[in-house]
Amino acid sequence: MAYDSRDIASFKNVWVFCEQRQGKMMPTSYELLSEGRKLANELNVDLCGILLGDDIEELAKDLGKYGADKVYVYDSPFLKNYTTEGYTKIICEAVQEFKPEIMIFGASNIGRDLAPRCAARLHTGLCADCTHLDIDMPNYKDFLREASTLTEERISGLGVIRLFGEDHDINMDMKMTRPAFGGNLMASIVCPRFRPSMATVRPGVMKKVVLETPHACEIIHPDFVLTEGDFDTEVLEVVKAARKMVDLIGADYIVSVGRGISKDIEGGIKLAEELADVLGGVVGSSRAVVDAGWLPADHQVGQTGKTVHPKVYVALGISGAIQHQAGMKDSGTIIAVNKNETAPIFEIADYGIVGDLFKVTPLLIDSIKKIKEEK
Amino acid sequence: MKIIVTVKQVPDTSGRIAVNPDGTLNRASMQTIINPDDLNAIEAALDLKDELGCKVVAITMGPPPAEGMLRELMAMGVDESILVSGREFSGSDTYATSQILAAAIDTYGIDEDDIIMSGRQAIDGDTAQVGPQMAEKLGLPQVSYAGEIKKEGNTLTIKRMLEDGYMTLRVKTPCLVTCIKELNTPRFMNVWDILHTYEKPLKVMDYEALKDHPLMDKSTIGLQGSPTNILTSFTPPLKGAGRILEGSGKETTDELAGILSDKHII
Ligand SMILES: Cc1cc2nc3c(=O)[nH]c(=O)nc-3n(C[C@H](O)[C@H](O)[C@H](O)COP(=O)(O)OP(=O)(O)OC[C@H]3O[C@@H](n4cnc5c(N)ncnc54)[C@H](O)[C@@H]3O)c2cc1C
Numbered sequence: 331m332a333y334d335s336r337d338i339a340s341f342k343n344v345w346v347f348c349e350q351r352q353g354k355m356m357p358t359s360y361e362l363l364s365e366g367r368k369l370a371n372e373l374n375v376d377l378c379g380i381l382l383g384d385d386i387e388e389l390a391k392d393l394g395k396y397g398a399d400k401v402y403v404y405d406s407p408f409l410k411n412y413t414t415e416g417y418t419k420i421i422c423e424a425v426q427e428f429k430p431e432i433m434i435f436g437a438s439n440i441g442r443d444l445a446p447r448c449a450a451r452l453h454t455g456l457c458a459d460c461t462h463l464d465i466d467m468p469n470y471k472d473f474l475r476e477a478s479t480l481t482e483e484r485i486s487g488l489g490v491i492r493l494f495g496e497d498h499d500i501n502m503d504m505k506m507t508r509p510a511f512g513g514n515l516m517a518s519i520v521c522p523r524f525r526p527s528m529a530t531v532r533p534g535v536m537k538k539v540v541l542e543t544p545h546a547c548e549i550i551h552p553d554f555v556l557t558e559g560d561f562d563t564e565v566l567e568v569v570k571a572a573r574k575m576v577d578l579i580g581a582d583y584i585v586s587v588g589r590g591i592s593k594d595i596e597g598g599i600k601l602a603e604e605l606a607d608v609l610g611g612v613v614g615s616s617r618a619v620v621d622a623g624w625l626p627a628d629h630q631v632g633q634t635g636k637t638v639h640p641k642v643y644v645a646l647g648i649s650g651a652i653q654h655q656a657g658m659k660d661s662g663t664i665i666a667v668n669k670n671e672t673a674p675i676f677e678i679a680d681y682g683i684v685g686d687l688f689k690v691t692p693l694l695i696d697s698i699k700k701i702k703e704e705k
Numbered sequence: 706m707k708i709i710v711t712v713k714q715v716p717d718t719s720g721r722i723a724v725n726p727d728g729t730l731n732r733a734s735m736q737t738i739i740n741p742d743d744l745n746a747i748e749a750a751l752d753l754k755d756e757l758g759c760k761v762v763a764i765t766m767g768p769p770p771a772e773g774m775l776r777e778l779m780a781m782g783v784d785e786s787i788l789v790s791g792r793e794f795s796g797s798d799t800y801a802t803s804q805i806l807a808a809a810i811d812t813y814g815i816d817e818d819d820i821i822m823s824g825r826q827a828i829d830g831d832t833a834q835v836g837p838q839m840a841e842k843l844g845l846p847q848v849s850y851a852g853e854i855k856k857e858g859n860t861l862t863i864k865r866m867l868e869d870g871y872m873t874l875r876v877k878t879p880c881l882v883t884c885i886k887e888l889n890t891p892r893f894m895n896v897w898d899i900l901h902t903y904e905k906p907l908k909v910m911d912y913e914a915l916k917d918h919p920l921m922d923k924s925t926i927g928l929q930g931s932p933t934n935i936l937t938s939f940t941p942p943l944k945g946a947g948r949i950l951e952g953s954g955k956e957t958t959d960e961l962a963g964i965l966s967d968k969h970i971i
């Protein structure tokens with residue numbers, strides 16, 4: 331029978347695209363497997379990884395730790411480097427053969443290149459850059475109660491949508507929640523009429539969970555054919571940034587600097603580094619700092635930078651524009667130092683100090699050092 | 706040779722945004738601007754025009770007032786524009802949007818040495834999906850996140866930016882490239898083109914004009930043809946405002962360190 335993305339009942343299982351680069355798994359893949367495990371449990375189905383690359387068998391063996399029941403491995407020199415056409419071909423053929431009901435990708439530059447192309451070929455919907463996924467309706471409603479300003483009446487009334495004059499029950503559809511309009515608005519999206527229901531998920535948002543007893547994970551090598559004729563782009567080189575990138579996403583403590591350091595840029599960055607050292611964390615920044623060339627782009631937190639949730643986020647001389655907040659407002663504890671008491675950052679800070687960062691930061695470093703020594 | 710650039714008119718989301726009581730956006734209260742990444746795509750196209758003397762065509766799908774944006778682009782040096790507009794197109798998700806734009810571009814015509822350029826992402830829908838989805842519908846190769854573009858004959862050499870570095874790719878035209886802000890700095894309008902913008906051709910394509918194209922099926926365009934549906938939209942609650950500590954001296958930082966330590970945060 332021909333493949334038909336509308337034949338909902340014929341699709342089953344949750345799939346995660348496990349992205350690797352140069353033979354190393356991207357950390358987001360583990361986050362997605364853990365989230366996928368949750369969804370698969372709610373649906374009572376298998377969690378499967380799909381892994382493409384060259385000589386990647388070893389990576390596949392590890393995935394049971396994150397709850398995968400199966401991994402589909404496509405190993406070929408043609409898949410060594412990511413190409414849109416090679417990866418799209420394999421993934422679309424795999425979906426047509428095995429028919430997963432849900433397929434999630436990391437919203438990395440590669441995931442956001444690949445997933446839309448696959449969704450367009452497979453004739454299904456794709457939700458971009460999600461920060462929350464649910465199947466279970468009561469869980470979804472609890473999430474809305476906490477994360478939205480919707481009234482209880484609206485929330486408890488959710489469950490059925492009108493689609494072209496007919497009622498459609500969305501209880502078993504994946505509810506995909508994402509920020510839009512620069513983080514000013516959240517939207518929950520469903521894909522009720524087609525499968526797989528596809529989503530890209532923002533890196534750093536889902537929690538990686540290592541299982542105490544790994545799943546016995548079956549490794550499957552489906553047949554596939556790739557030839558030179560399948561490719562219309564040629565990868566000339568893959569260059570890794572020489573400098574070690576700052577790991578904002580994995581950090582428990584982040585001290586970020588903003589344009590407020592402008593009167594002594596080096597001094598300001600040095601203070602942030604010292605405070606980060608004392609806390610055991612790393613230095614982030616606003617976009618203004620990156621645009622000015624004071625710190626490289628991998629330090630940027632926000633809508634067009636990284637989304638972080640450290641235990642503690644310290645904002646030094648950052649005004650707290652909505653685009654900056656989009657990347658840090660879910661941090662455990664937010665501390666802001668700003669000389670302007672009306673700066674929007676104070677609206678979301680747990681603790682604020684109104685003052686000059688060049689005076690306050692050295693004192694804060696001393697106070698924290700002292701308290702840590704007393705412990 | 707020509708370069709077709711897809712451009713979207715978007716609300717300016719950089720300020721605070723007005724939200725209606727039902728959780729939808731109050732668009733009327735927002736100014737519209739040209740999507741920032743699309744200006745980088747326009748600049749990349751005009752750059753190649755300066756170098757190679759090709760034609761640059763801007764295409765947008767939107768309501769009739771989007772003509773104003775197209776005139777602005779022609780005042781920057783764009784040669785021709787297409788406005789894709791129609792009630793049938795409204796409510797389109799990215800799948801349906803790509804379907805319609807691809808049909809319009811294909812109807813206009815793509816030659817061997819043409820390039821389609823898009824922005825990486827629109828600042829309203831924020832999905833970054835329309836570029837790759839149009840490429841799929843047009844059956845063209847795509848290179849997204851372009852940080853550098855060089856053209857030699859029918860070959861483009863492009864730096865595709867990644868989080869941890871970049872990849873250099875070679876691709877033959879026709880192809881679709883999505884552009885990021887790091888690519889260039891968009892130019893301003895210029896006097897000659899401002900004076901001539903109303904003489905430049907602006908074509909309107911409505912449903913009637915496109916309905917015979919194979920991609921245009923009522924079941925794949927507009928709200929009806931969109932695989933995704935918005936279940937609900939909402940604004941996040943303001944985080945319960947924290948406290949501003951008194952003072953900014955040593956007592957204050959000691960107090961803060963004390964609180965953090967008591968709460969086992971540090
Ligand atoms: C589409 C789009 C995407 C964007 N994406 C991002 C993003 O990802 N991340 C991001 O950060 N921004 C982003 N921005 C930019 C954002 O709108 C702001 O312009 C930016 O965050 C401002 O950075 P800032 O807070 O460092 O600078 P400013 O807004 O200039 O704030 C500087 C602050 O420092 C304070 N200050 C000055 N001197 C001192 C001192 N000595 N001691 C203490 N405080 C002092 C001032 O009171 C002020 O509040 C984006 C914008 C757009 C339009």
Ligand SMILES: Cc1cc2nc3c(=O)[nH]c(=O)nc-3n(C[C@H](O)[C@H](O)[C@H](O)COP(=O)(O)OP(=O)(O)OC[C@H]3O[C@@H](n4cnc5c(N)ncnc54)[C@H](O)[C@@H]3O)c2cc1C
Nearest residue numbers: 457458711766798799823824826827830831832833834835
């Ligand atoms: C709150 C909200 C959430 C949404 N979430 C989703 C979702 O998850 N999945 C989904 O499929 N749809 C979603 N949509 C619908 C989507 O925003 C529209 O389909 C929109 O027309 C295109 O998507 P975009 O704005 O994200 O564009 P992007 O895909 O980000 O745009 C990329 C580039 O494509 C070109 N382009 C895009 N639109 C046009 C146009 N109209 N004319 C000319 N060129 C254009 C531009 O060059 C642009 O830079 C959402 C809409 C809203 C309001």
